Amino acid sequence: MRILDWLQWLRLDAEVHDYLGRENADPRALARQALAVASAERTTRKLCRLRTDRLLLHREASPFSRGRLERQLLSAADFGVYDFDDALQWDFGDTWIRRIVPKPTKCIAAVLAADRVVAGNDILADWASGFNRDVVMIPSCVDPAAYIRKHSYILSDPPVLGWVGSPSTERYLRLVADPLLELHRRTGARLRIVSAGAASLGSLDLMVERIPWTKAAVGRLLVDMDVAIAPLDNGPYERGKCAYKILQYGASGVPTAGSPVGANQLALDRLGGTAITRADDWFDAILTLLAMSVSERSAIGERSRGAVQRHYSFDTWASRWRSAVGLDPN
Numbered sequence: 001m002r003i004l005d006w007l008q009w010l011r012l013d014a015e016v017h018d019y020l021g022r023e024n025a026d027p028r029a030l031a032r033q034a035l036a037v038a039s040a041e042r043t044t045r046k047l048c049r050l051r052t053d054r055l056l057l058h059r060e061a062s063p064f065s066r067g068r069l070e071r072q073l074l075s076a077a078d079f080g081v082y083d084f085d086d087a088l089q090w091d092f093g094d095t096w097i098r099r100i101v102p103k104p105t106k107c108i109a110a111v112l113a114a115d116r117v118v119a120g121n122d123i124l125a126d127w128a129s130g131f132n133r134d135v136v137m138i139p140s141c142v143d144p145a146a147y148i149r150k151h152s153y154i155l156s157d158p159p160v161l162g163w164v165g166s167p168s169t170e171r172y173l174r175l176v177a178d179p180l181l182e183l184h185r186r187t188g189a190r191l192r193i194v195s196a197g198a199a200s201l202g203s204l205d206l207m208v209e210r211i212p213w214t215k216a217a218v219g220r221l222l223v224d225m226d227v228a229i230a231p232l233d234n235g236p237y238e239r240g241k242c243a244y245k246i247l248q249y250g251a252s253g254v255p256t257a258g259s260p261v262g263a264n265q266l267a268l269d270r271l272g273g274t275a276i277t278r279a280d281d282w283f284d285a286i287l288t289l290l291a292m293s294v295s296e297r298s299a300i301g302e303r304s305r306g307a308v309q310r311h312y313s314f315d316t317w318a319s320r321w322r323s324a325v326g327l328d329p330n
Contacts, residue, residue, distance in 0.1 A: 001215070001244075002085050002120070002140050003058045006321060009143060009314045017047065019062065030063060037064075048072040054326045057110060058083045064101055067109025074113040079326045082110045085120030085140050087240020089127060118324050120242040121263040127240075136324045139263070140242040141314045144305060147219040147251040153297040155226050158188030159290050162225030162254065164218060164245050167197030176231045177204050179283035187290065194221050222252035226297075227289045230258030231282070243267040250308040253301030255289050257282070270311055271304035 007014050019040050020030065030037050044061055048069070055077035061069045074080030088107035092098070108131060111117050116134045119125035125137040161180065163173060170193070173180075183189045184207040192209045201208060211221060222228065228249035232238045239262035246264060249256045250271040258264050260275035268275045276285045289297070310316060322328045 003056065003083065005141070005143070006314070010318065010322070012327075017044065019044065044069065044073075048076055050076065052077045054079045054081070056081045056083060056325050057114075059086070059088065060103070060106055060110075065106055066101055067106040070106055070110040071113040074110060074115075077115075079116075080114050081116045081118060081325050082114035083118040083120075084110075084124060084128075085242045085244075087124065087127075087237045090236040090240060116324065116326075118321075121240070123240050123262055136320070138317055138321055138324060139312055140244045140247065141312050141317050142244075142247045142251045142308060143314050144251045144309050147248070148223045149305065150223045150253040150301050153294045153301065155290060156224070158190055159183075159226045160192050160224060161189055161286065162192045162194070162222065162228045162249075163230075164194040164213070164222065164228075164248055166213075167195055167199065170195060170197050170199065170201065172231045172233065173201055173204060175233065175279060176229070176282045177202065179279070179286070180204060181207065182283050183286055187287075189290075192225060194218060218248070219252075222249060222254055225249075225252075225254050227286055228254045228256045229286070230256065230264060231276075232259040232261040232264060234259070234261050238262060246271065246273065247308055247312045249273075250304035250312075253305040255292075255297050255300045256304065257285050257289060267312075270307040272300050272307070273304065 007016070020033070020036055041062060041064065055073060057070060057073055057080070061073055074082060084107060088103045091103045093103070111128050111131045114132060116136065117128045117132045118136050118138050119128050120138070120140050122137055125135050128135045180191060181203060189207065190209050191204060191207050192211060194211045194213050196213045198210065230246050232241065241262055243263040246256055246258055246267045256268070256271065256273040257276055258268050258273055260268055260277060265275065274285050274289060276282050319328070
């Protein structure tokens, strides 16, 4: 999303290599597509033998690499840029596959080999600066025009709480299961999840409505949410996240409640969102948002959309991004 959206928004003519182009690049899922993976590995390794003027590598070149492939690709380019928007350096995982092909080793190798590193937030940029002298911070951006703007702030009956994310991050919803279930008991509130996942969320299944995530649809699905939520653990990996879902909520003008962890904290402050530190406070915080007047929720929506345009839009960061990837001279 981060790189392909930039290419589309700037209408750049770039040669794109996206491994298999799958939504799930987990090695366990790819292992079931052995022939396709073998072909992708051969194609990616051939790129190492090509001398290119500019190369932009996002996150990893292969889920099965230990860092050598990323280092070779970046070193073969006249100007190699490495971009990352998650704390891969602290993503240790807990499976035998991840122990064989660890993301931290791969991330460090790429940062060391790159001529320039583009980091998605200040925490990632500070870490990368310990391995590379040329680090630029550019947040994950959204195009507010791609999101339908919320105009009606009259509450749904029952209220609709919303969450957008990936199957791997649905686990954070379990952190606030008790307060969400209490909201469901008292108000009938539903939890609308926009995700490619389908796994059970335990006790939360009682109030969950699932909508399959697609890039084309997400911009119009948020508008029907009354309050959007973004809970997170407060661990090293989570502190490296880039608040992308909060920016999506803000682009639609949906009042938001979230954990002030890492980049979430600044985004919530800029967008006028509700920051919730303790798990026990989620019930009262969301209930307060639901109890606000229509005009109060509308004002929050207007502020959030304006803040996304000023601080996190492609238009705001376009010049800096072009310069960072070597398209414009400094």
